[in-house]
Amino acid sequence: MSKFKKKKSGELPAISTAALPDIVFMLLFFFMTATTMKDSDLKIENTLPKADQTAKLHKKEFIMYIYAGKPNERYRATLGGSDRIQLADKMSSPSDIRQFVLTERAQRNSADEKYLTASLKIDKNVKMGLVSDIKLELRKVEQLKVNYTTTQGNPVKE
Amino acid sequence: MARKGRGLPPEVNAGSMADIAFLLLIFFLVTTTIGVDQGINRLLPRFDPNPVVPNINERNILTVLVNKDNQLLVEEKLVDIKELRQVAIDFLENNGKGVCNYCEGKRDASSSDSPLDAVISLNNDGQTSYETYIAVQNELVAAYNYLRDRESKKRYGMSFTELDYIYNDPATRAVEGLREDLEPKVKKIQEMFPMRLSEAEPKKN
Numbered sequence: 001m002s003k004f005k006k007k008k009s010g011e012l013p014a015i016s017t018a019a020l021p022d023i024v025f026m027l028l029f030f031f032m033t034a035t036t037m038k039d040s041d042l043k044i045e046n047t048l049p050k051a052d053q054t055a056k057l058h059k060k061e062f063i064m065y066i067y068a069g070k071p072n073e074r075y076r077a078t079l080g081g082s083d084r085i086q087l088a089d090k091m092s093s094p095s096d097i098r099q100f101v102l103t104e105r106a107q108r109n110s111a112d113e114k115y116l117t118a119s120l121k122i123d124k125n126v127k128m129g130l131v132s133d134i135k136l137e138l139r140k141v142e143q144l145k146v147n148y149t150t151t152q153g154n155p156v157k158e
Numbered sequence: 159m160a161r162k163g164r165g166l167p168p169e170v171n172a173g174s175m176a177d178i179a180f181l182l183l184i185f186f187l188v189t190t191t192i193g194v195d196q197g198i199n200r201l202l203p204r205f206d207p208n209p210v211v212p213n214i215n216e217r218n219i220l221t222v223l224v225n226k227d228n229q230l231l232v233e234e235k236l237v238d239i240k241e242l243r244q245v246a247i248d249f250l251e252n253n254g255k256g257v258c259n260y261c262e263g264k265r266d267a268s269s270s271d272s273p274l275d276a277v278i279s280l281n282n283d284g285q286t287s288y289e290t291y292i293a294v295q296n297e298l299v300a301a302y303n304y305l306r307d308r309e310s311k312k313r314y315g316m317s318f319t320e321l322d323y324i325y326n327d328p329a330t331r332a333v334e335g336l337r338e339d340l341e342p343k344v345k346k347i348q349e350m351f352p353m354r355l356s357e358a359e360p361k362k363n
Contacts, residue, residue, distance in 0.1 A: 035190035
């Protein structure tokens with residue numbers, strides 16, 4: 001009768017998924033550009049302290065990372081419960097820092113060497129005794145540019 | 159030869175494209191971390207087996223002691239960390255001699271002569287926690303930044319922190335003349351408020 005009578009075909013039209021790859025690719029490119037690769041698996045606790053007078057670190061190729069903290073729960077049986085240093089993937093002692101810095105330097109060309117910064121990622125519960133050992137070793141190899149890497153926030157508790 | 163001489167080539171099935179893209183996406187989600195690292199930049203002093211003890215007048219030194227219970231002692235008075243920034247600013251720009259024409263200090267005769275002479279001496283215990291150390295560092299850097307930014311804004315209309323970041327960025331090398339242009343500005347501000355923060359080796363116990 002009426003022209004506008006609904007068709008009683010029951011079946012819903014299929015949703016087109018043709019644009020799905022485009023959406024996923026968009027997400028993919030977002031994550032590829034906005035994130036950086038994880039470089040090492042941490043075997044230690046690493047909650048960085050807070051600070052707000054910070055500067056952003058420059059490009060990753062000019063940075064070497066030195067981690068310190070208490071070993072994680074599951075490594076505590078083998079590594080003990082006291083503060084340890086981790087360089088790349090290895091648990092180390094302060095005397096290994098020298099070799100580590102020299103290796104890092106050798107991997108870069110000499111023009112970039114003066115931009116090379118040591119990023120100290122140290123857990124907030126580490127005692128200063130270990131931190132000064134690290135600093136002393138760095139001074140001995142003339143790696144004087146350091147960055148106390150922190151998270152953003154006000155360190156003074158309200 | 160072909161059966162359909164002039165027909166269009168068969169369409170490539172792109173149905174699994176989404177699956178491939180998802181796979182890549184998940185790979186990147188798992189292997190990467192978001193966010194840029196930031197922190198407090200510091201230049202360590204060169205290693206010297208027998209350091210020379212400089213002759214500095216007592217009033218030009220602000221002694222900050224941190225003990226193993228993370229308490230602060232500034233100039234032999236117990237100070238809360240919240241007050242440290244203001245104490246440091248007052249000390250740095252005190253201008254006791256009156257030779258510093260850009261300072262706004264109180265000109266107290268028992269405090270520092272000028273920002274060029276002022277030294278902050280930081281002393282921690284071996285058992286001090288790193289968190290407190292960073293908090294103290296942060297407050298002291300904040301005091302310097304406050305003074306440098308004030309002076310830099312007055313002169314160049316740009317904060318010192320910004321100026322210094324661009325100057326030290328390796329990417330700046332690509333822009334002809336930019337580094338050369340910034341260098342005297344950065345040097346000038348650093349000269350006006352030199353960061354003289356001395357750290358003693360923590361006592362071992």
